[in-house]
Amino acid sequence: MAAIVLNDGAALTLPGLTAFLAAQPDLSPKAWPRYVRIAADLPTTATHKVLKRELAAQGPTAGDGELWVRDPRGRRYERAG
Helix, strand or coil, X not given: CEEEECCCCCCCCHHHHHHHHHCCCCCCHHHCCCEEEEECCCCECCCCCECHHHXXXXXXXXXXXXXXXXXXXXXXXXXXC
C-alpha cells in the first residue's frame, strides 16, 4: 500500500498515477502498489516521522481520504467503494 498526502491545490487522477508509475524505468508493473490511499495527513511522531505501524494496522481502508485499488495483476486503478 502507498499512502499519499497531496500539497495544497495539487490534484492526482487515476490516469495520472498510472502514467507516472508506467514512466518509471526501474519499476515493473508487478511492483506497483495494490492499494493507494490519498489522505489529508499521515500519523506522525513528535519528531515528524511517519508511523508506518499505524498505517499497517489500519490496513487498506480509505480512512479520512480516498482509496484506489489496482486490478489484480493489472495496470489499472479504480476508486474503492
